[in-house]
Amino acid sequence: MNDLDENGWGHVHHAAFRGFIKSVERFIAADPLQLELETGDDLQSTPFLLAVTSGNKESVKCLLGLGAKINAVNTQNQGAVEICALKHFIELLEFFIEYNDDKLPVWKNLFKFLTSETEEEVEAAGKCLRTMTQGSEADGVNPNWEQVYKNGGVPIMVKVIKMSNVGEEARIPTIKTLLNVIPQAEVKQQLVNCGSIPVFIKQLKSEHMLTVQLAAKILKELATVKDYANLAAQNSAIPALLNVIKTVKNEDVLVEAVEGLGNIAEASEVHQTTIGGTSGAVESIVALFEDCVFKPLLMALTKAIRQIANKIQQNQNAFINARTTHHVVLLTKGRHRDLQIQAVEAIHSLAEDNAYTQKSILDDRADIMLMQMLKKSRVEMLLERTAVALWALAGDSYDRQKSMAEGIGVPQLIEFLNSVMEQLHFIGSEGLGVLAQGPSNLQAVIGQASGILPMVRHLRSDKEYIVLSVIRTLRYLCVGVAYVPNVKNQGAISHARGIRFLVALLVHSQNELIQVESALTLAGVALGNEAILAEIQKNIDFSYVRILKMMYVKDEMVRLLAGASLAMFAYNNMSQQREIAAQGGVRFNCLVPFLQSDDEFFRCNAAFQVVVLARIIPDEEQANSSAVGIKLLTDLLQDSQSDTILALAADCLARLAHTRAGVPNAIIAVDTVDLLCNLLSSPTEQVRGCAAIALGYLSHNHVGERQLLKRCRCNPYLMKVLQRYTNKGKLSASFEEGWQHYKRVGLPTIEEGRINLVAPHADPLQEATLRPDTNISTEDADKSSNQRSSTSNLQLAEDGSLTGRSSRASRTSRLTNGMSVLSLQNSNSGSQASQLSVNAIVPEASTKHIAAEY
Structure with missing residues (x-):
């Protein structure tokens, strides 16, 4: 029974290798020494190692059950883990992990095997690790990332990538393993701590395109963390990635390089400026659009434009001068929704707070395409991004904002208010606010279209910028040029319980600007409307004292608007003037700083x-x-x-x-x-x-x-x-x-x-x-x-x-010669100090002549 054949194998070896479990049990029952009987060949394998070599899990279980040594190794120092790695027996490795025998530390053995001096073994270990850490879209990162992290796998893998005696093909599975686990913050930190950034930047110079692609992808993932993006920039990642963009033609590689550059730019305005200021950088990025139909690259390019141009005027101008708009606008015409969203966001980023780029983009008729998308889209995210881009193109110009708002239309703007997207709430309010202003306003149209009720609802928003916008728009809907009130809209605000909400904001808001804007809008809703004025004054929380106190706060805009609200309440209303005076009145010295302002x-x-x-x-x-x-x-x-x-x-x-x-x-x-x-x-x-x-x-x-x-x-x-x-x-x-x-x-x-x-x-x-x-x-x-x-x-x-x-x-001078003098109600309470203030604002002669005519 212990006799060996010409290959050095005995009956028990053949039975273990072929999975003849009953024979194995019978042989070992007859002679327990056969459990660890080694083959007579060069490897000197035990039955257990042969079972592992064949990948027969049932045979392995049987031998372990009979007491076989789980940590047995052959003459090449290969145990169960190493053999599984070479054979890529993932299921068997997972069995050993679950078996959890301290004598067989699977993860440690795998990482030790990864550091082998033999390329075949390095590559085999890397492939197993890659497979065992592979995640899925549904489940996300594979939970085995934690074993990699705890067993020191990250520094070991970085060391392997640095090894000069291992070919690039052998190192690629190791890099892919890192990519499997890099989404975890702990892994990113461990990667950075072991000095991986310079290593991967060096890999960008490789002649092997897959190595360049994977290295760029690692840098891209690390750059999602601001501190790591800063480290990458300090280690010259920006010129290295730009060099890849300028010299490489492989689209898969370009995707990763462009995305990596975009993520670094997004981390800091300094990096944005560095990229934009690098000679040929913007032109190289824009040139990649030419004849490109590869959607991942188009996505990467449009996203990078947004990241690099965002709020940096010189970069916005550079992209516009490089004719970026033409390419981006073309992408809005496609049917790929994600690409459309990226293109719209790029337009927004190029246009934001930049009159020069806004005009250039409008000259390319981008607004027409965006307006068409707005009318056709039923996807709220695309709708939101498109509306935001259109509003960015409008800029600070009242006429352009009005043109955009008219293009969107009152019904659509009211729909924005009823949306679930916060940005749409803001643009809906801002658009209606613009249309409600000016000599040719649409106050009546908005009121008739039931636009007031949804705006009043947004007074309860937890976003202060939306609340401020709504407060102002409600005021614009009530008061036209020359302080002509819109009685119907005033009534609609009252019926929608807007008065109660505005008083609550005046009293309880923690934001002084919201408080004073609420006071000003209350004055607008009550302008020329005694019934609403009475409703406001019935509210026990309302008092002119609150507004008068705002005229002494630190914020000068709040002080100015407090005066504006008092002026609107007092406008053509003697009873309210007396009420304001009775509650403290307004001091001229409060207004002098504004009258003298630059x-x-x-x-x-x-x-x-x-x-x-x-x-x-x-x-x-x-x-x-x-x-x-x-x-x-x-x-x-x-x-x-x-x-x-x-x-x-x-x-x-x-x-x-x-x-x-x-x-x-x-x-x-x-x-x-x-x-x-x-x-x-x-x-x-x-x-x-x-x-x-x-x-x-x-x-x-x-x-x-x-x-x-x-x-x-x-x-x-x-x-x-x-x-x-x-x-x-x-x-x-x-x-x-x-x-x-x-x-x-x-x-x-x-x-x-x-x-x-x-x-x-x-x-x-x-x-x-x-x-x-x-x-x-x-x-x-x-x-x-x-x-x-x-x-x-x-x-x-x-x-x-x-x-x-x-x-x-x-x-x-003419005023002194020919003006009829009207009788005035003079006040003797003016102090010498205040008179000096008047004379400092306007020469004494001028005020006397105007006052005489008045």
Whole structure:
């Protein structure tokens, strides 16, 4: 029975190898020494090792059950684990792991085998480890990652990759094993701690493309952690990856290199700037789009563009100059949803907060494609990304935002509010807010489309940026240019319990800006509406004291808006003025810093506030404070180069033009009619419309009517603009009669080269020259700008002759010669200090002349 054949095998060896379990049991029962009987060949294997070699698990179980040595090895120092590795018997290895015998530490033996000096053994061990750590999409990372981590496998594998005596083919399974376990944070940390980053950066120079691909993939995964991305950048990963992008043609390799570069860029603005500033980097990335149809590479490229360009203007500009938009826009036309999303996000990243790139992308008509996607898409994620990209393209330009909002449409914007996506809530609110503003607003359309209720619901959002946007939009829906209230929308907000939510935000919000914006919107909802004002004041939490206290906080914007809310509550409402005064009143010194500010927005708002609140400012004479405000608003009309400020100043004057007696006289006394008429030629609709509405109210003043008629007689186009924006009876009947008389007498023709008011939201700089009299147009933007800054524009004098427009000094000088003085309600409480503040804002002579007319 112990006899060996010519190959050195006995009967027990053959039985164990072939899986004849009963024979094995019978042989060993007859002679227990046969359990460890070694073969007579060079390997000197035991029956147990032969069972392992054949991969027969039942035979292995039988021999272990009979007491065979589990840690037996052959003459080549190969035990059960090593034999399984060479044969790639994964199932048997997993059996030994489950058997859990301390004499056979499977994982340690595998890693020891991995460090062999023989390429065959290194490769075999690597392949087994790769298979045993392979995860799945459904289950994620294989739980065996923990055994790799605990048994020190990561440093061992990095050491193997560094070994120069092992070929690249043999090392590849080891790298793949690392990729299987690298998603775990502990593994990433262990990789970095053992100095793997320089190792893999070196592998990027390999001639073996699969090695380069896997090394780039390792670096890509490590770069998802900011600290590790920084280490990679410090070890020159950026130029190494760029070199791969520039020199390699293999698309699979390029995918990993581009994604790795993108992840490093995303970790830090410094890395973004480094990549963008590297000569030829952007051009090399964009060049990969040419003739590329490989979707993974297209995905990687568009994602990398987003990561590299995000909020870095020089990178945004570089990508646009490299004609990236053309390629990205083409990708939005495809049917691959993930690729569409990446392309849309790239457009957003290129356009965000960059007027130059926004214009360039719009020139490539990207907005048309995005708008089509918006209309067709039913996938909320794509819908959200597309809307965000469109809004980024709109930028800070009111006209462009309005054009985008009109393109999306009121129903779609309201749908955004009803979506589950937070970004859509914000864009829906912002879009409706833009449409609710200006001289050609859609307040009524939004109200009729039931857009107010979903906005009121979002007052309860836990996202402050959404709450702020909704608060402002609700205000815009209630108050038009010149403080004209929309009673229906005010009522809708009240019925939707919006008053209660706004008061709650005013009282309980931890954000001061939300508090003050809520106060301002409450004032807008109550403007000219006694019923809603009574509802607000019935709320026990509401008090003007809360708003007055905000005028003393540190944040200057909060202080400014607190004054704005008080001014709106007090606007044309004597009872509320008395109430504010009784609860503490407003001090002139609170407004002086804004009146003296270098910021035109602050000056404009404070100037309006000081006129409206003049009666309840105890530390300054009413006439003086009103004169200061009017003078500052008029100066802004003449001096500002910002369309936003010009529109705001004109709007403020429109509000003041139908407030208390004497104010219109004071406004007209400083050539405001002339300045507003100049703005009717502005290429910006917001400026034209606000100026026209202000002039409409001033036409109810006899002097203002006469001045306006003279300007319209010289330039009939101005009347066309007035009629477009004052079609609700804002022009006085007397002015209309005077104009009809001029029409009968005869008027000059309207010059060519003016902006088309029939399509007012078109880009005025792109409008073609239009026919006189049929299309309504204005002079070009340069001529309009010159009119505002010139001190010698021609106007018709009272005797019919043409004269130059007066400068500020000559206007105030005329006030002393020919203004009728109205009786004023003087206050003797103004202190010397506050009077000095007034004189510091506007010269004393100017305020005296304006006050006298007022």
